[in-house]
Amino acid sequence: MVAVFNKELLSWYLITLKLRETVESGVAATPSSVKSIEFPDQPQHVQKQQQEPSESLQIVVRNDNENDEEGLKSPESEWVISIKEKLEQAWQDDVAGSWTNLCIYRIPHYLREGDDKAYCPQIVSLGPYHHGKRRLRQMDRHKWRSLQHILKRNNQDIKLYLDAIKELEERARGCYEGSITLSSNEFVEMMVLDGCFILELFQGAAGGFKHLGYSRNDPIFAMRGSMHSIQRDMIMLENQLPLFILDRLLGLQLGEPNQTGLVAKLALQFFDPLMPTDEPLTKSGRNRLESSIGYRKTFDPLSEQDGLHCLEVFRRSLLRRGPQPEPRVWIKRWSHGNRVVDKRRQQLIHCVTELREAGVKFKKRKTDRFWDIKFSNGILEIPRLLIHDGTKSLFLNLIALEQCHLDCSNDITSYVVFMDNLINSSEDVGYLHYCxxxxxxxxxxxxVADLFNRLCQEVVYDINDSYLSRLSAEVNRYYNHKWNAWRASLRHNYFSNPWAIISFFAAVILLLLTFAQSFYGIYSYYYPSH
Structure with missing residues (x-):
């Protein structure tokens, strides 16, 4: 009995030492480590008593593990994990070449404030940005009608179009800014449906909708008044489809899948009524345009390599009617390529009223290139500009394209800023209208004055990178020459009408006679006749 009692004391003593070592060292003891402290000749009741502390020890160890897991799931740890996930997404977005195809942009918020209607379609949505909007869904049934007409007219299966666009899906998605939430099937369906609708309008405007099988009373596919509103929606930057998608769809209809260039020609004819001139592009004009394609390859609106979408093709056609605007190489010697634009220096030229007071004359230049402005011998020649209800939206979307797309020049923006400088009041507009x-x-x-004053309100623009910089400098030199202002004042005060001219010459003759009389009076006084 004594021996057993001593063994029990020894067991409890060893267990106490083990627990003490575990607490002090901070190392969690396992059940196996406790069970290893036992003697072979111990009675069962002693072993049972020995197991109880080991089980309590297991509970303590399990609580420590749970605390560790809670520490890993703390708010600070979740915050770090979320940041790492965002960095991973940023790295994926910044993969080399991910922006190569980008050409259809969302309008920046600083541009669209106050003019949201000029950038958002009112009748028809094309592409993913305005897809599915409730107020634009009414046009969907007409899109399906156009697709049905195409398939029936060409005796084709829809799978042919779906498979062809499926091959171009990744490239097409890369043309749009930001992520597109549509699934693969939804995106391909949208491209086919919207693209075929566009092509039906293009071909109907060129050869007649009756030829395509539509009724003369068709609510959409007929030359009605609503066509102008549809054209205005289709030229918006956020409402574009990549040109290569349209080329592929038209090629499938014609049996030439690899054809290019024809869609651009059809687009120019369809959007011709939106041209900001009162001289429409006649058949002979189109022939001259197409025959002069080789003039400047980098400025060719019909180029299969450079065409991005219909708005970009239309912009090139605006600037392509004739020679390219005067190159700006001369100004590069005095500027820095990476200079930050200064919003305080966007005044190119004085307004019409001030220039007239300095002797500058205004004259209409006979050309359909509205941007082609000339100045010589105090005469500023400006081509005729036609302004209608769609001009504001057209210019705003062209400016937005030049602001967003790196490979676009700023020629349209330069022209609009120049006209904004010229026009400060209704009197300036009235005089330009008179001319x-x-x-x-x-x-x-x-x-009209308010339109031009608002077009470039938030535009970031470098006056040193404008094709009109040299012309503006010449006009300003003429304006600053005092003799020109004096001569203009003389002309305005004394030669403005026939009666003023007669009065002026009568005053001059009277002055000469008075001078002669005074001369002879003085002469006869000093040299009296004998």
């Missing part, structure tokens, strides 16, 4: 330079269908001259 035949501005023709508008708006309510008043004040509305």
């Amino acid at each position: 035949g330079i501005i023709e508008h269908w708006l309510g008043s001259d004040a509305e």
Whole structure:
């Protein structure tokens, strides 16, 4: 009995030492480590008593593990994990070449404030940005009608179109800014449906909708008044489809899948009514345009390599009617390529009223290139510009394209800023209208002045990178020459009408006679006749 009692004391003593070592060292003891402290000749009741502390020890160890897991799941750890996930997504977005195809942009918020209607379609949505909007769904049934007409007319299966666009899906997605939430099937369906609708409008405007099998009373596929609103929606930057998608769809219809260039020609004819000139592109004009394709390859609106979408093709056609604007190489010697644009220096030229007071004359230049402005011998020649209800939206979307797309020049922006500088009031608009330079269908001259004053309100623009910089410098030198202002004042005060001219010459003759009389009076006084 004594021996057993001593063994029990020895067991409890060893267990106590083990527990003490575990607590002090902070190392969790396992059940196996406790069970290893036992004697072979121990009674069962002693072994049972020995197991109880080991089980309590297991509970303590399990609680420590749970605390560790809670520490790993703390709010700070979740925050770090979320940051790492965002960095991983940023790295994926920044993979080399991920922006290569980008050409269809969302309008920046600083541009669209106050003019949201000029950038958002009102009748028809094309592409993913406005896809599925409730107020634009009414046009979907007409899109399906156009697709049905195409398949029936060409005796084709829809799978042919779906498979062809499926091959281009990844490239097409890369043309749009930001992530597109549509699934693969939804995206391909949208491209086919919207693309075929566009092509039906293009071909109908070129050869007649009746030829395509539509009724003359068709609510959409007929040359009705609503066609102008559809054209205005289709030229918006956020409402574009990649040109290679349209080329592939038209090629499938014609049996030439690899054809290019024809869609661009059809687009120019379809959007010709939106041209900001009152001289429409006639058949002979189109022939001259197509025959002069080789003039400057980098400025060719019909180039299969450079065409991005219909808005970009339309912009090139605006600038392509004739020679390219004067190159700006001369100004590069005085500027820095990476210079930050200064918003305080966007004044190219004085307004019409001030220039007239300095002797500058205004004259309408006979050309359909509205941007082609000339200045010589105090005469500023500006081509005629036609302003209608769609001009504001057109210019705003062209400016937005030049602001967003790196490979675009700023020629349209340069022209609009130049005209904004010229026009400060309704009087300036009235005088340009009197000269035949501005023709508008708006309510008043004040509305035209307000239009130009708002077009470039938030535009970031470098005056040193404008094709009109040299011309503006020449006009400003003429303006600053005092003799020109004096001569203009003389002309305005004394030669403005026939009666003023007669009065002026009568005053000069009277002055000469008075001078002669005084001379002879003085002469006869000093040299009296004998």
